[in-house]
Amino acid sequence: GQSLEQPSEVTAVEGAIVQINCTYQTSGFYGLSWYQQHDGGAPTFLSYNALDGLEETGRFSSFLSRSDSYGYLLLQELQMKDSASYFCAVRENQAGTALIFGKGTTLSVSS
Amino acid sequence: EAQVTQNPRYLITVTGKKLTVTCSQNMNHEYMSWYRQDPGLGLRQIYYSMNVEVTDKGDVPEGYKVSRKEKRNFPLILESPSPNQTSLYFCASSPRDRVYEQYFGPGTRLTVT
Numbered sequence: 001g002q003s004l005e006q007p008s009e010v011t012a013v014e015g016a017i018v019q020i021n022c023t024y025q026t027s028g029f030y031g032l033s034w035y036q037q038h039d040g041g042a043p044t045f046l047s048y049n050a051l052d053g054l055e056e057t058g059r060f061s062s063f064l065s066r067s068d069s070y071g072y073l074l075l076q077e078l079q080m081k082d083s084a085s086y087f088c089a090v091r092e093n094q095a096g097t098a099l100i101f102g103k104g105t106t107l108s109v110s111s
Numbered sequence: 112e113a114q115v116t117q118n119p120r121y122l123i124t125v126t127g128k129k130l131t132v133t134c135s136q137n138m139n140h141e142y143m144s145w146y147r148q149d150p151g152l153g154l155r156q157i158y159y160s161m162n163v164e165v166t167d168k169g170d171v172p173e174g175y176k177v178s179r180k181e182k183r184n185f186p187l188i189l190e191s192p193s194p195n196q197t198s199l200y201f202c203a204s205s206p207r208d209r210v211y212e213q214y215f216g217p218g219t220r221l222t223v224t
Binding site for chain 1 (some may be wrong): 146170203216218
């Protein structure tokens with residue numbers, strides 16, 4: 001079977017750093033994406049890792065270890081507007097016909 | 112403005128009454144997909160299309176139909192809706208070689224009574 005595991009909830013304060021982990025078990029693996037979704041709104045793409053290592057995009061970074069079937073999203077200098085749900089998603093085949101999404105992590109940032 | 116649009120945004124209907132949710136994108140993307148989102152279950156793929164006249168099932172296709180007659184449009188059809196299809200539906204699109212980076216529509220909240 002296929003599964004993506006993420007913590008269901010994470011809380012943090014403004015200015016802090018938070019890491020959202022994602023472990024996966026899928027029939028194929030070609031890369032890991034991260035999406036952000038504010039309450040009931042459209043998910044928006046944040047980052048993608050096809051190879052091991054760290055990808056940095058402003059305050060957000062994403063890391064992948066293919067040998068450990070593990071990745072994480074790192075959010076730095078947290079702001080209230082970062083309160084949202086974050087989903088990891090596995091690109092399961094080379095043709096890229098589907099993304100398998102995790103159930104999401106709800107991040108709450110307080111002042 | 113580059114965007115994916117869905118209509119309607121909200122719909123309340125009754126069991127068995129056929130409905131169509133439209134999806135359109137103006138980015139000339141080859142790939143389009145439909146997802147449903149339910150509390151605690153994340154996003155689950157219903158159907159996807161890699162190009163005009165090419166569609167395939169996702170993880171939860173039962174009770175749904177799609178068509179791709181034009182590149183920009185990808186309607187979702189519920190021939191006989193049931194209460195278990197009450198959900199938040201998202202359409203998404205991307206270039207064929209960047210399916211990992213999908214652009215989502217604003218969502219359609221469907222209630223079937």
